[in-house]
Amino acid sequence: MVNLEVKLKDLILKNPVMTASGTFGYGEEFEDFIDISQLGGILVKGTTRHHREGNPYPRMAETPSGMLNAVGLQNKGVEYFCDNIYPRINHYNTNILVNVSGSVIEDYVETAAMINELDKIPAIELNISCPNVKEGGMAFGTSCASAASVVREVRKVYKKHLMVKLSPNVTDITEIAKAVEEEGADSVSLINTLLGMAIDSETRKPLLSTVTGGLSGPCVKPVALRMVWQVFNAVNIPIVGLGGIMNAKDAIEFILAGASAIQIGTANFIDPQITVKVVEGIKEYMIRHQVENVTDLIGAIKTQ
Amino acid sequence: MKKLVQDFEVLHKEELNDGTFVIDVKASAPLPDIKPGQFVNVLVENAANTFLRRPLSIHFVDYEKNIIKLYIKKIGEGTTKLGELLLGDKLNIVFPLGNQYSIPKNSKTLLIGGGCGVAPLLYLAKHLKDAGNEVTTILGVRSAYDAVELDPYKQYGRIFVTTEDGSIGEKGYPTQHSVLNEKFDYTFTCGPEPMMKAVATYSKSKNIPCEVSLENTMACGFGACLCCVTDTKRGNICTCTEGPVFNINELKW
Known part of the structure; x- marks a missing residue:
């Protein structure tokens, strides 16, 4: 028997496989394809204080081994989530985490405070790294001072597990990770999308309505893996690794680089059953390598 | 489903x-x-x-x-x-x-397809005929070379062609075809957006319901990624789950 359970401080996951926010809807979209209770956790769509329409179409451009998106946090706001969506999904036998985003600090604080009251939500993922909103979002996650200030204020009202999602669009991600750890973050998740763009050479027009967007998919995996490893060597809080994970082998690589858990994002669009396949693949790897506890693999990369 | x-x-x-x-x-x-x-x-x-x-x-x-x-x-x-x-x-x-085209009963239906947008219309034609409707299909293409696979429509109703170069059927666009002078109860269309907008304009002028099938770039196809949105009177909604078929009254056309 292999033991897949991992702990992110007080947050217990039955296995290290979670879903990345914005790629898994509210879980309901995947009910036809998988048994959601088989996952370590799900991250529901980025939620903001108020309703957001998101950016105009076109919001997506395919790239070699990946895609750019500029959805722009389309959601109906935290009150709608609490009143309408939460009652529909709170029976899921897995950890449901809400990704919380905002334009100003007060929005983050108010949203986090409302989510704090929901019994079946044991954690939030603070999104200080969305590249697709005009104000806030990534701006908070690209300087130590602003990242620290938003985490500090949210920490005052949010009493459960506080995960902070980091942006890769920075010179040194370890500095940001250390800053949010200092302010009381319980874990960090990384990476959010890389800022990119795409142009149609025939029409000379950008392919996204916003010109720039967030790059995801296997093309970003080496960057994400490097950042997880750097952050693992810089902080003491658990790390949730994500960025281009397409299969169990990729997931194991993130765990070896230092991630205690992983999130699967863009791959959900290609194979809606990928998450449960990764859980099985991790088990198979552990049996093959005679690893009893998946926690024995965390940061177990052999650099010597 | x-x-x-x-x-x-x-x-x-x-x-x-x-x-x-x-x-x-x-x-x-x-x-x-x-x-x-x-x-x-x-x-x-x-x-x-x-x-x-x-x-x-x-x-x-x-x-x-x-x-x-x-x-x-x-x-x-x-x-x-x-x-x-x-x-x-x-x-x-x-x-x-996705959703589906509406299937009325015992009505005169007009199907207009442009280029490869004709793809969903054959199956629609079958369902319309099965529900007792009279089915007229117009396929708009560039030239005779592109006027392919016309025969299968014949078992469900009439099929007409328009070509841009006049090499087969009537010359012009499908919305210019003479059969449009007849009276129809419903229009259904799929194809390039300018053509569908012309069908929508025609339908509005005749005051008949019109359903269009949109083709937006999408990632997942089942409502998770929110990439394929259409700007409707209800705001941005997913083309993949709330569409691809829309009544033109829902759109800002």
């Missing part, structure tokens, strides 16, 4: 002309009920620059043979790769996706 992900087997391939083909793919389990206007999202393998699935209209469903027919035009790498599939090859498909 439960969505599935399944391996299909390529059973038959018919080249209609240089760029257009129809493939019959056989399901590994009995097909669920599939509605006209719904689509599939197919995985294209071994294509370096084709990362996402390709959403394709369901051209026809043959429950006896347990096959779905896909009408495909080679436009980019993904669809070109699909054209290289050999009989017996596997094709991984997420289906059935």
Whole structure:
């Protein structure tokens, strides 16, 4: 028997496989394809204080081994989530985490405070790294001072597990990770999308309505893996690794680089059953390598 | 309706002309009920620059043979790769996706398709005829070379063609065809947006309901990514789950 359970401080996951926010809807979209209770956790769509329409179409451009998106946090706001969506999904036998985003600090604080009251939500993922909103979002996650200030204020009202999602669009991600750890973050998740763009050479027009967007998919995996490893060597809080994970082998690589858990994002669009396949693949790897506890693999990369 | 992900087997391939083909793919389990206007999202393998699935209209469903027919035009790498599939090859498909065209009863229906946008209309024509409707289809293409696969429509009603160069049928666009002088109760369309907008304008002028099938770029096809939104009177909504078929009154056209 292999033991897949991992702990992110007080947050217990039955296995290290979670879903990345914005790629898994509210879980309901995947009910036809998988048994959601088989996952370590799900991250529901980025939620903001108020309703957001998101950016105009076109919001997506395919790239070699990946895609750019500029959805722009389309959601109906935290009150709608609490009143309408939460009652529909709170029976899921897995950890449901809400990704919380905002334009100003007060929005983050108010949203986090409302989510704090929901019994079946044991954690939030603070999104200080969305590249697709005009104000806030990534701006908070690209300087130590602003990242620290938003985490500090949210920490005052949010009493459960506080995960902070980091942006890769920075010179040194370890500095940001250390800053949010200092302010009381319980874990960090990384990476959010890389800022990119795409142009149609025939029409000379950008392919996204916003010109720039967030790059995801296997093309970003080496960057994400490097950042997880750097952050693992810089902080003491658990790390949730994500960025281009397409299969169990990729997931194991993130765990070896230092991630205690992983999130699967863009791959959900290609194979809606990928998450449960990764859980099985991790088990198979552990049996093959005679690893009893998946926690024995965390940061177990052999650099010597 | 439960969505599935399944391996299909390529059973038959018919080249209609240089760029257009129809493939019959056989399901590994009995097909669920599939509605006209719904689509599939197919995985294209071994294509370096084709990362996402390709959403394709369901051209026809043959429950006896347990096959779905896909009408495909080679436009980019993904669809070109699909054209290289050999009989017996596997094709991984997420289906059935999206909503459906409305099926009125005992009415005079007009179907207008442009280019490969004609794909969902054959299956729609069958359902309309089965519900006692009179079916008239107009296919708009560039030239006679593109006026392919007309015969199957004949079993469900009348089929007319317009060509831009006048090489077959009436010269011009489908919205200029003389049969439009007749009175219809409903219009259904799929094709290039300018053509669909012209059909919408025609329908509004005649005060008859019009449904269009939109083709937006999408990633997942089942409402998770929020990439394929259409700007409607209700705001940005997913084309893949709330569409692809929309009544024009919902759109800001």
